[in-house]
Amino acid sequence: MFLVIGSNMAEAHPVASTFLKNAVLKGAKLIVIDPRKHRLVDFADVHLQLKVGSDIALLNALMYVLIDENLYDKEFVSSCCVGFEELKEKVLAYPPERVVDICGIDAEKIRDTARFLASVKPLMLCYTLGITEHTCGKNNVMSTANLQMLLGNMGVECGGVNPLRGQNNVQGACDMGALPNVYPGYQAVTNPDACAKFETAWNVEGMSKKVGLMIPQMMDGLVDGSVRGFYIFGENLANTEPDMNKVAHELSSAEFIVCQDIFQTETTRFAHVVLPAAAWSENDGTFTNSERRVSRVRTASTPPGIAKPNWWIFKEIARRFGHDWPSASAQEIWDNEVSVLAPNFAGIKYHRVEKDGLQWPCTDEQHPGTCYLHHGGQFTCGLGQFRPVDWTPPAEVPDEDYPLVLSTGRRLYHYHTRTQTGRCGGLNDLLGEETADISLQDASRLNIENGEIIRLISRRGEVNVRAKVTPEVSEGMVWMAFHFNDANANWLTNAAFDPDTLTAEYKACAVRIEKLSN
């Protein structure tokens, strides 16, 4: 059985969704929790079409029923978990009847779904950015883990909490320590032993033990002058961050911006120096996918002009600071540095990932890799800790002036800001412009026809965009993507962040629709 929550898998991770659909055809059960009736819902046994941003209330109510009706996995909870009493106390404050108005879902449907969830094992839970891109994103993730622990679905094949990673190598960029708090392999920068280990390996002294800044803090720093030099590698922040007017102000405030990319983008406009990089098929290297599988990337063509591999550019800058880095290829970087310094990748060497790759943890060269984590209910920290959380509404909710909720995401035919897919033959023909997806009810109330250009306004900006009237979205909701500059959802989105992760609330802000003509 599958529980897919906050994931438009059929468009954002199409190939993963094919395996899920295969399983459904063979009799597996599928529950979809999503504010939209997206394509996967056609295959679902149950669709809980909750209101945007009400996930925790719903998950707590499901757990209420599991505990109230004694349906949870008592053996797993008592032998592998701690904090059950606290969880119980918290979720018992969320009887289904209490959350009906918050979630917009019938209490009896919640009860039936909880019973259904408890009836099949194992249950694989998949989530994507519908869970994380909220001001309560971290708590949303905690809730999904609470549910899976309560159901005893952790540490088994086809179980667990599975985030489908948005980018091809977002897992890898985390693994490599492109994060302000950890070195490669998740070793904390605040740990003096880890710092000393990396100082020795890199032959330097005096590295910082202070956790660094996250992207939104960096952007703030550009405005207040505390960040004077900003190095942007392969990101189009001008169009991907929430509230594009605010982002433009931040980037234009910067003293010195270096952009390293394969194309001019909306962001390179703000750069002082632009460095041309080799692209995907012009490099040897590795990507790490959502299942922690390290796979090879191989060279098939040469970079244009004098564009260079990214790793070479970083090495050359280091050399200008008097640091002579020995590794002179991606393979040398991985085999001689990454896999030596990060115990979880110790067994992964290029010669072992020629074909299907290896899933970390892979701790020595005989290790076969790890298909799923927490085997037998053994969690990284020992026992699994329930982390009960309360529901909190989005930072901006609809009101009289802005009566609709705007939620955002990706569409099948393009990827992010189209720097790549916009330059591939055929894809623009399949999807050439953005639309605002609105419900039949709102369209009829506002007298809007399918295909009509409307104006969408939030407190931060406005866009003119073609309306797509569709049963996919429910009344009171508008849905858009951020692929096109003109009608980019991020002119409207709210730069409100989860307090811990500083992930922006791309999934919820308040908007209103203005009709442009009669």
Next chain:
Amino acid sequence: MNDETITINGNECRFEKGQTILEVAEENNIYIPTLCYLKGATPTGTCRICVVEIEGYRRLETSCTTPAEAGMVVLTESPKVVASRKETLELMLASGNHNCAIGFNRGEDWTSVQLKTQEADDAGELCPAWGDCRLQELAYHYQVDGSKYAKRDVKYPMETVNPLIVRDFSRCILCGRCVQACNEIQVNRAINFGYRGADTKIVAGADVPLKDSACVFCGECIQACPVGALVEKKARYTWRPWEVNKIRTTCPYCGVGCQLWLHEKNGRIVKVTGVEDGAPNKGRLCVKGRFGYDFIYSEDRLKTPLIKKNGQFQEASWDEALDLVANKFKEIIKQDGPDALAGVSCARSINEDSYQMQKLFRAVFKTNNIDHCART
């Protein structure tokens, strides 16, 4: 485990209950040719290429659909079987524009077939699947030259109105692999068999062009097509199998990490297919993975470092650009300390690039101000 055996071409072969004759043969390295059989989908027995002779059976049976039964004595290349396969191939070759020079009698008929086909193709080339065609392979193998029956007229015109997939009904042998790829593998349910009898056609929806149907252009049907009926528009006539190298790599789009074959000709990617049996995608791709490769050849690519002077970007050498970056960063560190620098790494690029960038910030600049879009 079931101890029962069948005999194939004189070899005793063990089988497990439920296995087909074809599966047992494959396990024992006995070759039975197939055409419509698509791994991972329900066998249909449509094409009748995989027929075998079974002792005591009055007719030839399709090995992909016939379950092995204890004591069966099977012949996979008996004269009867070979004659049947030849007949099947002759009928297929007569069914459309199969202009692949498999050796028709080279008279006027041959020339007129070629001319007619090339007119229909709007091209001066042989079939776009030449050298990459299962039907052609089998015709060579069984020495069938397509001259036994008169060529039938093509009923349905080629569909070229979408940007990615050319549907050439003149070369379709109705094997149904595309239908299975769409309905059973990718489960997009866009195409199926339509009409009946001699009018049978693979249709999208109520026989509309693909772009107006439920098709999501994953191209799984192209990968499944054993002939030249479904071809990538971008790749059509740009390559032949003997001209390309196949390079395995990982898709640059979402976090699934599909394994791709890049078909490279003279340093240029001409086509992308999925790595059959490769983890994690088992050969499957989506529209971006299969068709989203040619951005690398865009004229818009950055080709040289650029330095902004008086509000305009000017081309620069690597030394000029990197010296400028290093000197500016040194000045900032000297004046305000390393934490006055910050960097954003790239979740699209390779691991080794992110490793290098965080190393640059930590070991060289001495700040942990390094992040990427990890949480979005």
